[in-house]
Amino acid sequence: MAERKTVEFSGDLIALADVAKALGHPGRLEILRILAGRACICGDIVDRMPLSQSTVSQHLKELKKVGLIRGEIEGPRICYCLDMDAVASAQQGFARLFDGIACCNSEGEENEKCG
Amino acid sequence: MAERKTVEFSGDLIALADVAKALGHPGRLEILRILAGRACICGDIVDRMPLSQSTVSQHLKELKKVGLIRGEIEGPRICYCLDMDAVASAQQGFARLFDGIACCNSEGEENEKCG
DNA sequence: CATCTTTATCGTATATTTGCGATCAACGAT
DNA sequence: ATCGTTGATCGCAAATATACGATAAAGATG
Numbered sequence: 672m673a674e675r676k677t678v679e680f681s682g683d684l685i686a687l688a689d690v691a692k693a694l695g696h697p698g699r700l701e702i703l704r705i706l707a708g709r710a711c712i713c714g715d716i717v718d719r720m721p722l723s724q725s726t727v728s729q730h731l732k733e734l735k736k737v738g739l740i741r742g743e744i745e746g747p748r749i750c751y752c753l754d755m756d757a758v759a760s761a762q763q764g765f766a767r768l769f770d771g772i773a774c775c776n777s778e779g780e781e782n783e784k785c786g
Numbered sequence: 787m788a789e790r791k792t793v794e795f796s797g798d799l800i801a802l803a804d805v806a807k808a809l810g811h812p813g814r815l816e817i818l819r820i821l822a823g824r825a826c827i828c829g830d831i832v833d834r835m836p837l838s839q840s841t842v843s844q845h846l847k848e849l850k851k852v853g854l855i856r857g858e859i860e861g862p863r864i865c866y867c868l869d870m871d872a873v874a875s876a877q878q879g880f881a882r883l884f885d886g887i888a889c890c891n892s893e894g895e896e897n898e899k900c901g
Numbered sequence: 902c903a904t905c906t907t908t909a910t911c912g913t914a915t916a917t918t919t920g921c922g923a924t925c926a927a928c929g930a931t
Numbered sequence: 932a933t934c935g936t937t938g939a940t941c942g943c944a945a946a947t948a949t950a951c952g953a954t955a956a957a958g959a960t961g
Contacts, residue, residue: 679836680812680813680815680816680836681812684812684815684816685812687809687812687815688809688810688811688812688814688815689810691806691807691809691810691815692806692807692810692811693810694802694803694806694810694883695803695804695806695807695808695809695810696803696807696918696919697795697796697799697800697802697803698795698919699803700795700799700802700803700806700883701795701799703883703887704886704887706887707886707887707888707889708889712937712938713937713938713939714936714937714938717938721794721795722919722920722921723920723921723922724921724937724938724939725920725921725922725923725938725939725940725941726919726920726921727938728938728939728940729918729919729920729939729940730919731938731939732939732940733918742938744927744928746927746928746929746937747927747928747929747936747937747938748928748936748937748938749937749938749939753887755888758884758887758888759888761884762880762884762888765877765880765884766881768809768815768818769873769876769877769880771819771822772818772819772822772868772873773822773870773873773874773877774822774823811948811949813949827907828907828908828909829906829907829908832908837949837950837951838950838951838952839907839908839909839951840908840909840910840911840950840951840952840953841949841950841951843908843909843910844909844910844948844949844950845949846908846909847909847910848948857908859957859958861907861957861958861959862905862906862907862908862957862958862959863906863907863908863958864907864908864909
């Protein structure tokens, strides 16, 4: 890939984008839904998903990477659960994003035309 | 790429994942922020971004694909603005997602261990 | 018409993502 | 010690994404 121009984006933007990216796959959304309420053995997640064990494992890794879930060793198996702090933080991040976006535009009419 | 197992994910999940994916790049988040409040000529967006014109154009295309922004021809230039309906819809989608995820888990203590 | 400006698209290179089967490591059970 | 279970990781293949410069298309301007 060619390199970036010069500057970078703010850390906040990057962090939120990372979370959004993690949410950017139906399989991972499904996993989060499965984990909502009840922690789950990896195998149980696999059973409920239309994807192979190895693929599901990669998606779990992805979600772990951004902190949305945690896995705890439980004998030979691993019990996955949501990290509610991270979930709340992500929720806030999106809420702020949309608030910031919507605030100046929601006065009924469309955006003022430019120029 | 090898094919999927058999089943697919629900249309809702896919739609939300698509939006999340579109938000999954700091450049695109930045564009949305730039467009918050004031509609903008493509060139102005480019000027404010640490990316080349062609790259920005691709990101704009991506955002248009999921409907979050619209572009209106204005003489030789194109004026981009948020599609507030789509933004509101995305906002709701995420709100619902997080509500669904957080509802059963927010009773102070951690998730019940599985098994 | 020739030219400039503006933005999309093409062509290209590279990186990342997605998916699978196969294998490995860890553990419990026999 | 061996075997089965469980889940991560490896190796691979194909698809997407990211980025850029170059070029094309469309409209304005001289």
